[in-house]
Amino acid sequence: MSIGTPMNAALATLFERMLDEMDQSESMEWDATESVLPTAVYHDPAVLAQETEHLFKRMPLCLGHADQLPAPGNMLARDLFGLPLLLVRNREGEINVFLNVCRHRGARLVAGENRVCQHSTLSCPYHAWTYDLNGVLRGIPGAEGFPNLDKATRSLRRLPATVRHGLIWVSLDPAATLDVAGFLGGLDEDLTALDLGSHRFFRQHARRRAINWKLMMDAFQEVYHIKRLHASTIAPFFLDMKAAGEGVGLHTRILVGRETLAQARQLPREAWSLRQHATLTHVIFPNSLIIYHPDSTSHMGMFPVGPEEIEFVHTMFTPHAPRDAKELAHWDRTFEMIDAGVFGAEDLYISEQIQLGIKAGANDDLVLGRFEQHLRRFHGHIKTILEAASAKAERST
Template identity: 30%
Template sequence: MDRQTELDLIQQCWGLIQDKTTTLADETASADTRRYRSKEVFELEMAQIHRRWPWPLVHNSELIGANSLKAVETPLGSLIVSRDASGQWHAFHNSCRHRGATLLAEGESRQAKRINCPYHAWSYTTDGELASVPGKQQCFPDLDKSDNGLLELPVKEKHGFIWLCPDGASAPDLDEALEGVSQPLAALQLDQLSVFAQHRKVWSTNWKIVAEGGIETYHFSYAHRESIGPYFYNNTAVIDVLGPHLRVVMPTKALATMVEKPVEQQSLRECSHTLYSLFPTSALLIQHQHIDWVQFRPLTFDKTAIAITTLVPTELRDTMGDHWQRNHDITVAVLNEDFELGEGVQGSMNNGALERINYGRNEWALKRMNDFIDGLLTEK
């Protein structure tokens, strides 16, 4: 973000604290719980949103050298992300063109000039071309290798990530999808960071419940009372709509000291955590010295795979390993507190006892997100 926005956000946070309030809507609201427990709604979300919107596959630091490969699970299935011999990025379906065998195991990462099928040893280059077929002359005399390379999907590199960009008339392009956040993401210089650690787990909760937990601070003093709660102002946040996304600035109690400093010494990152909720299923949690990338992949209406990746300054990655590990562990522990509660919420949704739930004026961002989703689901 630009410097003036940073200073404005510091003052907005301090004003809310002085007034003992948060960013509020004019009215309360409620929502039908079918959005969390309906298989039909989930399938519509998959078709209209998750298989259409750009999806960050990997951070560019995960595949550094030429001929680097990684298997990644996405709403379009298992893909192989590759950086070929010339350094160009690709994404392919993780399926051999022979009989469909999986080429790389989930999460497998390697550096190799060939992608070899473990079933019958068909071999592909890192730019997807079919390189060799055992016994081709005898077994596949008519096979055109140029027509049987790996099936490729479009990708783009932007803001330090490699994005899967589904094509089709109804799919937003990457610049359109990042409307409102491109400038602040560029300012973060995410391409100058490196992955330090990653934590993955499947949770029994709807993907929207996961997203909702990050866009309100009403729960901080209660859900996180034994962890980060004492360091934050409860139920206080400056929340802004940025295109289809949300920015949530959550001030810490260090803000009281920060506002006493000369303006030129004030730093938002030193007195807050800022969350960019990137629609539909990613979030960037901006902390003092590092950034946590949270990605949630819908599996069913009540199961979500969540990855928490800690991104740190590349030049400090190895020299401050203990520091980064402590911070990664804290982030995982705190977010797990949210996800455990989310599993309880999902249980209430599944039993059908609650037909509707309530949003307070302080939870308007949840309604805004769900209204945006509803609008996409009704598009022709």
């Protein structure tokens, strides 16, 4: 089974470049020489505080696929950056993101995390103040106790949120105006071509691990490790270090050649398959990744819990809901292999070991090879943004 995915001009050009790479021992894309990256960026609390302020609170963040909340009244609690968030689909079909906090005396409205539940209204467990699905305060038991309260001023606190390409985007800044298309820039056209909006939510697994969030972004931005770390899982499906990638503003697109890539050369352009002959990764700055497998798609959100702790949220979408037991079993196996095998036992495992090594002080810096150019650019963007913010702060003091 595979998904036919039309390529836009940018993806077709990248595909051609990847075909050219097949005969080269070195890629034209590699940097001239290696470089180093200080390990402080992976454990310094001051760095995370700056990243939170200048990246996570300023940029649209992707929280997964809207189809995870298919029906009015579906809601999902998720705590990010110390903020208890509540995603709610209302009766009009829109997704709202609220702070999961009652406006009476501040109790948490929906308990637990990362579980979709269904309610027709939101009722606080403490004194049962009740809100509708748009966060408007509707009911107060013992209302005579609040003779001067203007209910209209006590709606739930709302964060700017929208759905684009089937994905839920939120800003942690209540005053922000969300422009996801502008933020995505060139990637917006890719996502239109890939039509994720028509895909269906399949599974999600959120877990906390002792890893700095950037180590997990690094793990998906180089192909050097695929044949090595993933030798017993996905390595047989891929060519060794045959890839083409590029920065798109702050973001990145990377195509990695699969074992079947040689066949694409014999085929007319219209028959090139983005998902069969290659695997595309979108790196959406700062903390999202989308990987397009042959017949499913993985979104990963890297949410820092602390300097050395991540909440890694993996969501898998499929082109349609499973139509029979065979399809369900197939996607269950795919999810298990990717989520537990490749990500859990390999990428997350090795990153946890790296974090321990960093803590041990074995390396003051880490070495990036010529072909780890996307990591270099990713960390360069963060450095540039944080340095500009520090310079601005200095000028205003």
